[in-house]
Amino acid sequence: MTVCKNxxxxxxKINKAKTNHNSIGFIPTMGALHKGHLSLIQKARKENDxxxxxxxxxxxxxxxxxxxxRYPRTIERDVDLIRDIADIIFIPDTEEIYPKGFGANIHxxxxxxxxxxxxxxxxxxxxxxxxxxxxxxTQPTRAYFGKKDYxxxxxxxxxxxxxxxxxxxxxxxxxxxxxxxxxxxxxxxxSHSDKEKALIIYQTLQQGKEIIQQGEQNAQNVIKKxxxxxxxxxxxxxxxxxxxxxxxxxxxxxxxxxVVILIAAQIGEVRLIDNIEVHLS
Amino acid sequence: MTVCKNxxxxxxKINKAKTNHNSIGFIPTMGALHKGHLSLIQKARKENDxxxxxxxxxxxxxxxxxxxxRYPRTIERDVDLIRDIADIIFIPDTEEIYPKGFGANIHxxxxxxxxxxxxxxxxxxxxxxxxxxxxxxTQPTRAYFGKKDYxxxxxxxxxxxxxxxxxxxxxxxxxxxxxxxxxxxxxxxxSHSDKEKALIIYQTLQQGKEIIQQGEQNAQNVIKKxxxxxxxxxxxxxxxxxxxxxxxxxxxxxxxxxVVILIAAQIGEVRLIDNIEVHLS
Numbered sequence: 087m088t089v090c091k092n093x094x095x096x097x098x099k100i101n102k103a104k105t106n107h108n109s110i111g112f113i114p115t116m117g118a119l120h121k122g123h124l125s126l127i128q129k130a131r132k133e134n135d136x137x138x139x140x141x142x143x144x145x146x147x148x149x150x151x152x153x154x155x156r157y158p159r160t161i162e163r164d165v166d167l168i169r170d171i172a173d174i175i176f177i178p179d180t181e182e183i184y185p186k187g188f189g190a191n192i193h194x195x196x197x198x199x200x201x202x203x204x205x206x207x208x209x210x211x212x213x214x215x216x217x218x219x220x221x222x223x224t225q226p227t228r229a230y231f232g233k234k235d236y237x238x239x240x241x242x243x244x245x246x247x248x249x250x251x252x253x254x255x256x257x258x259x260x261x262x263x264x265x266x267x268x269x270x271x272x273x274x275x276x277s278h279s280d281k282e283k284a285l286i287i288y289q290t291l292q293q294g295k296e297i298i299q300q301g302e303q304n305a306q307n308v309i310k311k312x313x314x315x316x317x318x319x320x321x322x323x324x325x326x327x328x329x330x331x332x333x334x335x336x337x338x339x340x341x342x343x344x345v346v347i348l349i350a351a352q353i354g355e356v357r358l359i360d361n362i363e364v365h366l367s
Numbered sequence: 368m369t370v371c372k373n374x375x376x377x378x379x380k381i382n383k384a385k386t387n388h389n390s391i392g393f394i395p396t397m398g399a400l401h402k403g404h405l406s407l408i409q410k411a412r413k414e415n416d417x418x419x420x421x422x423x424x425x426x427x428x429x430x431x432x433x434x435x436x437r438y439p440r441t442i443e444r445d446v447d448l449i450r451d452i453a454d455i456i457f458i459p460d461t462e463e464i465y466p467k468g469f470g471a472n473i474h475x476x477x478x479x480x481x482x483x484x485x486x487x488x489x490x491x492x493x494x495x496x497x498x499x500x501x502x503x504x505t506q507p508t509r510a511y512f513g514k515k516d517y518x519x520x521x522x523x524x525x526x527x528x529x530x531x532x533x534x535x536x537x538x539x540x541x542x543x544x545x546x547x548x549x550x551x552x553x554x555x556x557x558s559h560s561d562k563e564k565a566l567i568i569y570q571t572l573q574q575g576k577e578i579i580q581q582g583e584q585n586a587q588n589v590i591k592k593x594x595x596x597x598x599x600x601x602x603x604x605x606x607x608x609x610x611x612x613x614x615x616x617x618x619x620x621x622x623x624x625x626v627v628i629l630i631a632a633q634i635g636e637v638r639l640i641d642n643i644e645v646h647l648s
Contacts, residue, residue, distance in 0.1 A: 093531060097533075187525075188529050189475055189476040189477060189478065189525065189529060190473065190474070190475055190525070190526060190529035190530050191473070191474045191475075191476065192471065192472070192473055193471070193472045193474070194470055194471055194472075195470040195472065196470060197470065215530075218530055219529070219530050219531055222530055222531045222532050222533070223531050244468075244470065244471070245471060248469050248470060248471035248500070249471050249496075249499060249500050249503055250374060250500055250503045250504050251503050252378075252503070
């Protein structure tokens with residue numbers, strides 16, 4: 087296992103792998119690794135010769151400076167966690183990725199303008215920009231993204247398709263605690279009682295799924311019933327509940343095909359997102 | 368020489384070159400090839416094993432639909448012109464580059480916001496987006512851009528640096544007709560008398576250079592004197608004359624380092640640009 091802090095050293099390693107015709111699996115992360123990340127890394131380990139994990143808290147994808155400041159950073163623990171399954175861990179500092187004068191910005195429309203994009207202006211541009219740069223540096227055969235960040239996964243897929251990058255984007259299922267709470271680096275910022283409150287998110291998603299599978303086709307009715315559930319829980323503010331077609335990620339009025347229900351919620355100072363896929367048949 | 372119309376066939380050829388460890392020289396063009404393009408292609412021929420030329424009139428970089436419609440298209444002549452110096456000519460149609468649902472956009476700030484970017488909104492985004500896609504497809508060792516489009520050359524250089532693409536960007540000097548007129552695909556749209564009028568552009572640039580080299584340091588004074596010259600010529604409208612530092616492409620009030628003087632002018636329905644570098648010592 088090698089830890090690289092600069093791009094030059096990383097590329098030296100990558101080129102060596104390329105010369106040996108090794109496949110490269112890449113998992114970009116912002117650290118504070120949890121079982122969701124680990125399942126992606128394990129998947130990459132099975133499918134590739136060389137596994138590269140990056141840990142970079144990307145300032146450009148934080149629309150809220152407080153969120154950036156409080157984002158958990160646990161580098162030493164992270165490295166220990168994955169030293170036996172990753173071959174290369176890339177931990178650049180901000181100047182290495184964004185040197186003086188950096189001014190590139192990638193926008194993927196319309197995906198980056200809706201849903202989370204509407205509530206977190208600039209977030210997806212910052213994400214896409216750093217991911218594209220990391221792709222150029224690591225030249226992966228496959229790159230792995232968790233479906234907890236569903237829209238991010240779709241945007242990266244579209245970016246790769248639009249710009250014709252020779253990379254396969256692999257989605258990983260959302261990992262959950264036994265309670266149902268989606269694994270997220272931000273969970274470490276939740277108090278015990280916040281965690282209890284947060285359970286309502288996944289419970290509500292499951293309820294929504296059940297309502298649809300029982301035959302409700304009117305999206306607004308589903309959202310109304312879900313909102314009724316969340317409003318019973320104190321100390322949690324729902325930012326949005328959206329129902330979008332899985333095929334095109336458009337919001338739907340009438341549910342006639344497979345959909346994904348997405349929730350964003352605020353508990354104290356922590357913002358959480360989660361989603362559930364609903365297959366009609 | 369191979370002509371490829373689709374990406375898949377091109378990539379097959381490119382991968383073959385890569386497997387043989389061949390260097391690839393790439394010249395993206397919009398066709399209507401002239402001596403400026405040819406000098407870039409010849410340069411690439413000398414410096415690389417495989418030379419790839421693309422011909423694609425990129426709709427995304429035209430802010431003016433009339434300009435797009437009237438842009439000269441001379442594909443058969445173009446292919447004949449370069450069949451002996453290029454190995455691969457890539458001539459995709461619009462749907463091949465921008466399939467249904469395409470939504471990626473690359474913005475390079477602050478370079479794309481000033482100069483030509485101010486007068487042609489969206490132009491540089493469209494250019495950068497297609498160039499990045501073509502880079503991903505052709506995977507060049509070196510890519511060649513003419514300095515007649517000075518700002519374009521700088522933007523591509525910044526894009527490659529910002530996003531860490533493993534490509535060397537090579538600039539080619541502006542090729543001129545004997546009269547001094549900068550070679551441009553749009554010149555074929557000029558009547559004989561328009562061409563006469565257009566000579567004032569380069570003459571004025573040369574005058575500006577001389578004024579600076581004679582010691583004038585006040586940029587506004589230089590621009591004023593240049594404007595006086597162009598105003599004597601009828602039938603040509605100067606859109607802008609700008610003096611920018613070569614080091615950072617910022618507009619300057621006081622000329623204390625090497626600069627580039629840039630002109631955009633309209634003659635009838637044809638818009639022309641040109642520039643001259645001024646070295647102080």
